[in-house]
Amino acid sequence: MAQLTHRASALHKSIPAVLFAARGLATASTSPITVETSLPFTGHKIDPPSRSVETSSQELLTFFRDMALMRRMEIAADSLYKAKLIRGFCHLYDGQEAVCVGMEAAINKKDCIITAYRDHCIFLGRGGTLLEAFAELMGRKSGCSKGKGGSMHFYKKEGGFYGGHGIVGAQVPLGCGLAFAQKYSKDESVTFAMYGDGAANQGQLFEALNMAALWDLPAILVCENNHYGMGTAEWRAAKSPAYYKRGDYVPGLKVDGMDVLAVKQACKFAKEHALKNGPIILEMDTYRYHGHSMSDPGSTYRTRDEISGVRQERDPIERVRKLILTHDIATEKELKDTEKEVRKEVDEAIAQAKESPMPDPSELFTNVYVKGLGTEVKLFHYIHLFLSRLLTTIVLEFLL
């Protein structure tokens, strides 16, 4: 129970304390509630954990708020993209919130998470702020990567979030490197290397799994199976869509990724396993409501009925709402108020981000190399001189 309290209080860091207290929900207790996951776990070469998950009112409310915040952020990002404030590629996570929220509930900031480009919500879970996220999406200086990364390159070093990668599959060997460093420094933490059902077919994954298993690295490979790799359904890309079995000699667990408590249980189980026995694969059966990215309508390769069906039957936020209402933890109105607050928070962050300045042109050349080398300053001088030379040439050609 002490662990739950610690967990719940750690999660509060992503909620402004003032707002939470102002709600005056005095009944938010930390006394344990046991909930059964909606589906059992399926194991590959391992005994799956129990379906009974211990949680608390406080934790459930935190889950609700966190997921509502993430959902709101992604929907707001959709509007910003359509308003051309966000450019390039924008991959939205709505529908999959339970995976990152459940994961955060089972781990701490010393554990590392690395993922591909669908990283906005995971960034938030790791301690990133809404302002940093929106500013980065809009290419502003106060973004988490100073506006130089964009949607696919969110990172948070202090939070143990290693990105944020555009080339899918490449983050898994990086994740094994993180696990290697954890084993090297013996600091009893683990790495969650996340990838999708599309990237599950990359060769480097199997290479990384081999090495992780060979050296017992504390690496947990998490396949967020949303059943579509951009426009290709999993049955058209994979001979064996049982991604949790793909490890062969590495044990695996199939989890209902829309059930935040199941995810929490699985990640807790996986962390214990990885610290003792080496790598394990978790397959999160989840779903994304949006298309692959903002340039994909998401309806050419799947039916609208399918999307609305999942939304009705399996939506992660609705599931937690039902739990809260069933256990009398909060009223319908209180939950709606939470959603309103969250919406306000997001809107404020967007307004602030819109006002924040663009990066200075000199930022083009910073962070290419680590400071102290002098190369970046030389490059700046070079371009400065090039520009002035260009101007001189133009002026002279005009005069002569």
Place this chain on the structure above:
Amino acid sequence: MAATILHGVGATTALSSINYNNSRRSLPERKRTSLVIQCDGSLSSGLNISNNRGAKLSTNAVAQSKQENVTASTTSKPGHELLLFEALREGLEEEMERDPHVCVMGEDVGHYGGSYKVTKGLADKYGDLRVLDTPIAENSFTGMGIGAAMTGLRPIVEGMNMGFLLLAFNQISNNCGMLHYTSGGQFKIPIVIRGPGGVGRQLGAEHSQRLESYFQSIPGIQMVACSTPYNAKGLMKAAIRSDNPVILFEHVLLYNLKERIPDEEYVLSLEEAEKVRPGKHVTVLTYSRMRYHVMQAAKTLVNKGYDPEVIDIRSLKPFDLHTIGNSVKKTHRVLIVEECMRTGGIGASLTASINEHFHDYLDAPIVCLSSQDVPTPYAGVLEEWTVVQPAQIVAAVEQLCQ
């Protein structure tokens, strides 16, 4: 046939048809003071970059005395003699001793001792985790090294042959080079990627590759090429201590070079070129194995009355335009001798760079001798003609100095 090939390779630019005087344009004097790249830790504009290196830096890595007398001991300090691969190992071992974050990973680096014996004995001393034998999976173990570097470890990834690192190109380009930038400076990647490359003795096309040309455009990485035991050890140490990703290019045929190196600790500067032989008629720029072909040609040239200045550029990215520029201003003629392919090689970039910065100081167009744009054949006599030979260098200098 030899004469035809000489002519074809030597006349890389139509030297005879250009009127050098017309190449000067009458634009007003352009400011050049802030252009030159100084590598002694300070900039001409007055910006001070603090030098964080603990050991003393040899800022002036002039090694002429060492090069001219490779086997005889000439200097007063005793030093010790060793082979180039031993010098690499010495540098590596000293750094591993000094900093527990330094680790090695690669194929057969541990129990086998390294395919070129660079890591021999290290696994016994530091253990299997710190000197890690990887499976044959370049893409992922390079990725693993980069991920480890993100957390603060300082891995040295060995490619058994540089050519194998083509499999890791995605990791080297996208993750190694770019992560510092795309994370807004949050993560640094203090990794060293090293291995032997270049044309060997009939190793075949796939094992005779020069990857410096492929990697040179990747932003965020540094590239250096070692050529003597002295600079091999110094550059290895500097690369390990650097917080930037460094690719250290070694050469298959240079591992058994013997030289006497100092007993005391030294670290060289990654961005500096080495003046091998001072001169005044022509600046010959080279690196790695071609340095020895150039020095061989230099002997012939001296007998014929020429005085070439030979510079081993060492730093392939960024170029040491300070040293190179000073030399160009003195001699006004440049010959580049490299082992890279003609198309898009280091020589091509260096030619463009020198033309851009020192155009007004040149009395003749830059001549660049590179390897032929062919896969390296197996037959010995054909392989010999893919790379630049001393006779071609002599012919090029003679033509350049007409």
